[in-house]
Amino acid sequence: MPQQLTLYLHKLSPYSHRIELALAEANVKYKALQVDLFNKPTWFAAKVNPIGKVPAITYGGPDVDPTEPSSLSFKLAESNVILQFVAELYPESGLLPKDPVERAKVLFFMDAVDRHFDKPGNEWMYGRTESYDGYLKGVEMIQGLLSESGEFAVGDRYTIADACIAPLLSRLKITYETDIGAFPVGQGTKLGKELKAPEYAKFMKYAEAMLERPSLRDTTDEVRLY
DSSP: OOOOEEEEEOTTOHHHHHHHHHHHHTTOOOEEEEOOTTSOOHHHHHHTOTTOOSOEEEESSOOOOTTSOOTTSEEEESHHHHHHHHHHHOGGGOSSOSSHHHHHHHHHHHHHIIIIIIHHHHHHHTTSOSOOHHHHHHHHHHHHHSOTTSSSSSTTSOOHHHHHHHHHHHHHHHHHHHOOSSSOTTHHHHHHHHTTSGGGHHHHHHHHHHHTSHHHHHHOOTTOOO
8 A cells, every 4th residue: 555645845936846746747646735935834844844945745654634744754855855765666657767877867967957057047036146147058058968859858758857857947938938037127038039049959849848748737836936
């Protein structure tokens, strides 16, 4: 009998969205609870994640109300760690390749996303830098890591590498289509125009494929941006 799995998330969190995607792709039944990050319940830090951040999960133990997590369940936080756990938990999903080389490529891709794509993207979107040059360099790096076909991040099927970056691609598209962010007015639109250049064609083709995937469409909320 499958163990209970509960996901604690926030709809405005792209990192929570990563876990939703992986669970959807693995066709896993689970409970989900929205955590009010601006008014966190005291039990969340005390019984789920001492840092108080989402996403977080509980696994195993008795099947209880998510607001009353059991001390017998396993607790885990940090989106990429949870992604790997989910992939290991459901190996039949193919979310993490069995081949050591392909497996390493997936984990390396995820690390590159966080260091070279997400981090500079946040710096620009939140107005901590006036230029998106670092973000664009991240796009170039990610494009260079994509599989030869460009259909998936690694290999010929969806993995946690794709789940790791897909919510960030959604946010990127919203940003350049709406020009919403803490950056100077017009920069979002300008970035969108630059990304239409031929040198970014492989990245943009991959991004569109990820955005069209049913798992992303089914788990995307219209208010989800940052």
